[in-house]
Amino acid sequence: MKDIVITGAGTVSSLGIGFENYVQRNKNKESFKPENIDIDSSCGNMDIRRNDRFTKFGLAAFKDMIDNSKYLDIDPDERGAIVNTYLGPLNTVNNFMHTAIYDGLSQASPMLFPNTVINAGLGRISIEYKLKGVSYMLCGTNPLFYAMSDLQSKHSKVVFVGGMDDAKSHLAFVEDEQRVFYESAAFIGLERRVDAETRGAAIMAHIIGMGSFNYVNRFDCADIPQEKIYAAMKKAIDDAEINVEDIGRIYLFSIEDSTETKAAKSLFDKCNNKMVYCRTDYSSFLSAGEFFTLFDAIIDMNSHRYTDHTLVNIKAFDCIISLVIK
């Protein structure tokens, strides 16, 4: 059984700048639409000048999370960060290469190059908030497993996990109208329950079970096998040391009829539509979108004071993760 708690959340996307804004729009059941996000409004002057849009999204979401917590009371050596991105600072890479190829090397800014490395955003956040614990910049890999692993090994007191991407199309530099992406960033703070309670942190959700299965992403939007999703959900329930009947609510990553809904119906004999929630398909939000279904579950749980065990399915770039939270 897992004993990890979520003690903070922050996000910036067209679903809302700031977690509170996200909550409000969620409660109002507003649908999302592409917006040109004024990310600079969430950054200080220095951050606006020296960072690219990719890093600004990460910084803004992280600041949103940290402003509502007392994380900075924790020893910097025990503050870790594991961040995911699908595409990294692709726009900056494109700008840098454009300048170098068209205008010549002398015009390529030494200030721009450090922003072309994938972990630039993680670095800026680590500098700003003195994160000296575990530090991973992942690409297309959901960070939840690695964060929980680090916490269970007691290497860190808190691990911030999140995703950040500033891509607006399938690729920033190739027109692809079939896949429009929404630039976004999201973070949550994870702690061992005993540590969070000791420091008097406000607990948003308690993760007691986790199951997952991995798949090779062949970039072809193929359906995830039903039996694999079933197995991930079952594993999460077993990990939580509860029974299928103890689950009161299920949050799915997909909408309407899908292999996921079939898997849910197969696992939960008494499953009915009242039990299943699927607000929207967040896959267009890339790495940050992996957290939005979890956000929806947490918001409902806290605003309606549900005490049921809740199962949350997350579709990541290379795996399906099922979490049991309460």
Add this chain to the structure above:
Amino acid sequence: MKIVVTGLGVLNCMGKNKDDFWKRLCNGESGLKTVYPDEVNENNIMQVGGIVHDEDQMLTDSGYTRTTQLAMVALDEAIRDAGLAIDDSNKERIGISLGTSIGGYQEVEKYQRSLKNCSKYDPENSIQVYPAYTAHVIAGKYGIEGPLVTNGAACAASSNSFGNALALMRGGKCDVVITGGCDPVSYMSQCGFVSLKALAKELCRPFNKDRKGILIGEAAAFLVLETYEHAKARNARIYCEVAGYGCSNDAYHTTAPDPKAGGAIRSINRALNDAGIKACDIDYINMHGTGTKLNDVMEIFALDQIWGEQAKNVHFSSIKGSVGHTLGCAGAVEALASVLTLYNEAIPPTALLEEPIAEGYSVVKDKTIPKKMKFAMSNSFAFAGNSSCIIFGKYEEKSEG
């Protein structure tokens, strides 16, 4: 949980397999040579570098980026070296943990060049810019269906990928994780390091008083990590144990290392703690050793801080004078070199080192020295502050029962 190394594969300017690489490393050779413009691209600005010359036509699958092609060759050797058969019975228990800095960003360069030359760019290829693309392609090629993880922590990417690999194995998700890295020589990295004035013009001389910066090399390297039980069950040859791992972040500066070596000291101490050993147990350190003014001084400082009076007794070297800075692959190539050092009980010299940065330290130069060893350490430090340390332990075959 005891985790062991059972397979190695490498491709770089010093060799197209582990045996060639090791032989030339022990000879103190440097594979860094004059680079001709058509070897890299039309605007090549790198005068000397570590290019993989493909006379044997190993890199034949031109539909993929060079990053992926390099990875395929090294991965193939690692799997063969481990004698690992991948089939339906184990494919979901085998994972890949890969580090890369450039990844598929070479596609961006292709795209920009096509715009400039008014030539057609095939959007189908653009899918390769996903940094995770290579891991998924090579997994698909070998039928691997366990967890895949791509780490993008710049020059510490493939050493950080060890941490991810260990988490997967210790967490019970995998019996085997093939971990490593790959990065090509790219115009972007050349331009970037030139713009930072960090690229040397002729020689890369780590830990030399007169050192002028880095030279870029390209490489792919993979190590097959396996639980001890799994390796023994299939009677695999064991190179060494993975004794410990630690990582941290400098949280200091985007491109410069913390002069007080905060990240380095923390990651080394965490690795020692993970291994359950003391600093004095380390017999050899494969340093990050870039040959830049700031990095090499920082590493000596870390050595002094952790080893204290014993600092001058610890043997260390850098292989970047031989293979160049292979960016996201550096951690994997150096880890592989550390494994061979431990396995062969011989420490190769730091190529091109003439006058060491500080007197009295046990930096290995001129020739390979034989040494019985129990533990070898490999360190990596990166832009954005990522730092990591891997400790390998000598594997001693004990009689069963």
